[in-house]
Amino acid sequence: MRLQSWGRLTDYSVDARAIDSRFTATKQLNERPALSHGAGRSYGDVAISQSVWLTTNLDRFIAFDHKSGHLTVESGVLLGEIQRLFAPRGWMLPVTPGTQFVTVGGAIANDVHGKNHHSAGTFGEHVLSLTLARTDGTERNCSETENKQLFEATIGGLGLTGLITEATIKLKKVDGPWIDSETIPFRNLDEFFELSKDSETFEYSVAWFDCTSKSGHGVFTRGNHSSSTKPLKPNRPKNFPFTPPVSLINRVTLGLLNNAYLLLGVLTKGKKTIPFEPFFYPLDGIRHWNRAYGPKGFFQHQCVLPETAAKVALSELLKLIRKAKAGSLLAVLKTTGERDLPGLLSFGMKGVTLALDFPNHGEKTLTLLEELEEIVVKHGGRMNPSKDATMSPATFEAGYPNRETFLKHKDPGITSLFFERVIERKP
Numbered sequence: 055m056r057l058q059s060w061g062r063l064t065d066y067s068v069d070a071r072a073i074d075s076r077f078t079a080t081k082q083l084n085e086r087p088a089l090s091h092g093a094g095r096s097y098g099d100v101a102i103s104q105s106v107w108l109t110t111n112l113d114r115f116i117a118f119d120h121k122s123g124h125l126t127v128e129s130g131v132l133l134g135e136i137q138r139l140f141a142p143r144g145w146m147l148p149v150t151p152g153t154q155f156v157t158v159g160g161a162i163a164n165d166v167h168g169k170n171h172h173s174a175g176t177f178g179e180h181v182l183s184l185t186l187a188r189t190d191g192t193e194r195n196c197s198e199t200e201n202k203q204l205f206e207a208t209i210g211g212l213g214l215t216g217l218i219t220e221a222t223i224k225l226k227k228v229d230g231p232w233i234d235s236e237t238i239p240f241r242n243l244d245e246f247f248e249l250s251k252d253s254e255t256f257e258y259s260v261a262w263f264d265c266t267s268k269s270g271h272g273v274f275t276r277g278n279h280s281s282s283t284k285p286l287k288p289n290r291p292k293n294f295p296f297t298p299p300v301s302l303i304n305r306v307t308l309g310l311l312n313n314a315y316l317l318l319g320v321l322t323k324g325k326k327t328i329p330f331e332p333f334f335y336p337l338d339g340i341r342h343w344n345r346a347y348g349p350k351g352f353f354q355h356q357c358v359l360p361e362t363a364a365k366v367a368l369s370e371l372l373k374l375i376r377k378a379k380a381g382s383l384l385a386v387l388k389t390t391g392e393r394d395l396p397g398l399l400s401f402g403m404k405g406v407t408l409a410l411d412f413p414n415h416g417e418k419t420l421t422l423l424e425e426l427e428e429i430v431v432k433h434g435g436r437m438n439p440s441k442d443a444t445m446s447p448a449t450f451e452a453g454y455p456n457r458e459t460f461l462k463h464k465d466p467g468i469t470s471l472f473f474e475r476v477i478e479r480k481p
């Protein structure tokens with residue numbers, strides 16, 4: 055079948071088959087070693103290999119403890135399904151990324167983060183245990199007390215340690231499905247840093263900013279779970295219906311859309327109580343929005359910069375983007391906290407993450423991405439594998455010092471395009 059990542063850069067021809075159930079997974083993987091593929095929401099090539107196992111059939115809820123909030127599910131269950139089922143009952147995921155169309159297996163394997171990295175860390179911090187099928191035909195239970203190193207290699211392990219069949223995660227107690235949210239426009243990046251500092255007591259915070267402007271003005275959003283228990287109305291997302299022949303995101307539309315978004319931020323500034331979906335997943339409001347970038351697709355650059363270097367590094371990155379006359383519609387900034395990373399290859403460090411989407415203009419875009427990466431490495435930052443399509447082996451090695459320990463736990467029967475392009479090759 056043809057398989058594409060979220061960035062739609064390449065149309066891969068792969069041998070994809072579905073795991074039948076969690077009871078057959080180990081035997082299937084043993085007979086045909088291949089990489090797990092979840093909901094395909096990674097932007098680059100971490101979920102792509104010549105042979106993949108689709109986990110869509112692993113969609114069962116297995117157990118829930120109403121006292122502790124411990125939930126056991128199969129690995130193909132979508133985060134959105136957990137939220138929809140449990141939020142009205144007073145429980146939610148403790149960490150969730152910017153889309154709900156992500157499987158539990160994918161969330162663990164990329165150790166995803168959300169708008170609350172500073173207060174709750176990454177998804178992996180809330181995984182109590184998991185079951186891993188290996189290509190040698192064994193099944194391993196992994197947790198902090200059992201197969202600890204394999205557990206740490208699997209959280210953020212990019213699917214390379216085996217196929218997660220099920221996992222137990224600790225949900226968070228909430229009153230209901232609403233968020234008390236506040237929107238604050240800011241004039242420049244200094245104001246963003248001040249707002250981030252003032253918002254440390256808020257559970258969630260994130261900022262969008264106009265990376266084409268010299269000032270870096272934008273909109274800051276922060277929030278906490280609300281005490282409202284009102285039921286939610288069903289949410290009907292729109293669909294981006296077709297792939298246009300060329301990217302709809304270009305210099306003209308970018309300026310217009312960025313200005314429109316900023317204006318919206320100014321008009322809607324202030325406090326309001328909103329359902330969790332538009333707060334956590336604003337992009338999910340339009341399904342298949344990635345089609346807007348046309349047949350050539352787009353790249354995402356996501357880096358994390360250490361706190362001490364963040365201001366200087368950010369200004370260098372933005373200067374370069376302006377010089378290249380490139381721009382990103384989705385320029386997202388988020389402060390990240392000081393956490394004990396749960397996975398050997400977990401992305402994240404105390405500082406700031408920056409995420410940018412660039413339409414694919416071939417060599418010109420590749421050169422820009424390479425230069426951005428150089429700035430990140432120079433300042434001691436690292437790139438996010440789940441978003442990446444261009445990282446060099448040297449950048450990976452510099453950012454992920456546990457590479458060698460991780461490789462001891464890798465399943466020798468599993469590979470991915472990302473692994474072959476970035477991890478396996480010595481710089």
Ligand SMILES: Cc1cc2nc3c(=O)[nH]c(=O)nc-3n(C[C@H](O)[C@H](O)[C@H](O)COP(=O)(O)OP(=O)(O)OC[C@H]3O[C@@H](n4cnc5c(N)ncnc54)[C@H](O)[C@@H]3O)c2cc1C
Nearest residue numbers: 092093094095096151152157159160163166167212213218
């Ligand atoms: C709109 C949008 C917003 C996003 N926002 C964020 C964000 O805020 N924070 C963030 O961290 N990420 C974010 N992401 C990235 C996304 O959350 C991750 O790429 C996520 O891991 C995708 O999960 P998936 O189920 O689609 O997995 P896939 O993309 O299919 O696979 C991801 C990795 O997980 C492995 N894998 C999948 N299932 C299993 C399994 N059962 N066992 C073992 N390995 C498995 C694959 O081999 C692959 O290496 C965003 C993506 C989109 C499209």
